[in-house]
Amino acid sequence: MTPSSLLAPLDDDQQRLFDRIIAFTDRCLSTSQRPAVFLVQGAAGTGKSVLLSHLLIALTERARSAQAPAPLAHGRIRMLVNHAEMWRRYRELAERTPVLRKAQVLRPTPFINAAARDEAKQADVALVDEAHLLLTRPDPYTRFHGSNQLADIIAASHVTIVVYDDAQVLRMRAQWTPKLLDEVIGRAAVERGELKRQHRMGASLAVRDWIDRTVSGQAPVEPPPAGDGDFGIRVFDDAGALYRAIRSHDGEGSARMLSTYDYPYTLDGGDHFIDEPGLHIRWDRYRPDEPEPWTTRADTVDEVGSVYTVQGLDLDWAGVLLGPSVALSSDGRLRMLPERYEDRAALNGVTALRARGWSDGDVEQARERILRDALLTLLTRARRGLGLYAHDQALAAALGARPRARVERL
Known part of the structure; x- marks a missing residue:
């Protein structure tokens, strides 16, 4: 996936989910409802990262606009992904998109550690791609000393938009199950959405x-x-x-x-x-x-x-x-x-x-x-x-x- 493919046009299903997430974010920020989580699920190739890219740009534009609703004005919008190749793709997207800044795109552990030291480093809205790759136990090698990265991200963010695929769990140290996911997000105000249309594979x-x-x-x-x-x-x-x-x-x-x-x-x-x-x-x-x-x-x-x-x-x-x-x-x-x-x-x-x-x-x-x-x-x-x-x-x-x-x- 290249920076240009991250900005493929949204289909009708993606657009409806985009609109729901924007409305959810506005509502939660305006009512100071915290924490709040919008969970997006979908199989590989259903356009989850494309949806997140459009959300990243739209939310950042609103945060930087003088006409933005007060809760989002000057808001801190962050993109988090625990995958080196996707982290680079989002950084390239930020570099090529005038409204974005590369500093908005972070790996989870640096964001978590910085937010723990300084409240000003927390996020108003955190978008999390490939959440199934987040750690579910401490990992000294990556300097993560908490017990669950997603839980720490939610705690350090007002609204967290989470993209998750239950069929892409690749490590024991990131051992997600539906039960664990529900436990982690269960303390927040939660809405859910799903993408089903296959955008990648042209196969029958x-x-x-x-x-x-x-x-x-x-x-x-x-x-x-x-x-x-x-x-x-x-x-x-x-x-x-x-x-x-x-x-x-x-x-x-x-x-x-x-x-x-x-x-x-x-x-x-x-x-x-x-x-x-x-x-x-x-x-x-x-x-x-x-x-x-x-x-x-x-x-x-x-x-x-x-x-x-x-x-x-x-x-x-x-x-x-x-x-x-x-x-x-x-x-x-x-x-x-x-x-x-x-x-x-x-x-x-x-x-x-x-x-x-x-x-x-x-x-x-x-x-x-x-x-x-x-x-x-x-x-x-x-x-x-x-x-x-x-x-x-x-x-x-x-x-x-x-x-x-x-x-x-x-």
Whole structure:
């Protein structure tokens, strides 16, 4: 997602929700009702970040306008997101939009810590994107010493507008459940809204349902439905053939390789590679100061992105490697193997969960959920085409992988 795509026109559903949120904000600020929370829920690709971007600009314009209602005049409007790529995209949006300031866009921990030291650093309105990534326990590594980031943001803000997707929980230290979410926002005046229309994936409803049912394990694994003129989908028996098919779209739009986090990778400044039949390819290089999104940089077409690289972002074509942690169970359904998952940091934090009364079964279920949510995130990035390769041979066969003698475009 680029700064320009963050400002895509609102559809009718988004506009109605936009109007509701503006009215809610005005009402809560004018009556000094605090804290107040507006919760926006929706699956990947339903335009949640676009809605937030329009709200950020509209609320900031009102705060800076001499004609603004008194409660919002000179108000402090903040955008908070616990995701490096999305933080950069919002900062770029602020840089390109005259009414905005880059200082309005913050990571959650700096905002929380500053607000705790100085009441003047609190927010009149805080917009929170990717709230499912907020920490639910202390994390000394990021200098967060509270117990829940969302609770602290709500406490430091008059009105909090929260965007949340229950199917994108990726770490044990950010282990959200509907019950916990209700507990955190339950002390506030709350309104809720939901976005349902799919804006990203051009896939048919049959393809989207197949992805959901397969990843969740609700149905046995079977070959995907046929693609159409708007969206292509293929399963490859050779990872190199998948890569060549994705690369053939380079120059027509954003086409990149993605993978489950099943191959060794550390942020040590070095290059790390993925090896599968017909493919030797580099993991994406960590470049936190790079202004252009990974999805569109010319040098990344020969890289593979992880879920952390692309969460919240869009691609035209995605080639997804289903690594060793994704297998076929004896009953023919998708099986997740946390012991094969290389992102050990995502699965740490069991001690804190046990202290909250979690059983061994609860912990194992949470670990599998992280892997399923990460896979679903990868499979819902593409607008025009999706290619798949499975490391597990039984899974590949169930998906309908067939030998291909030539490059097949999506």
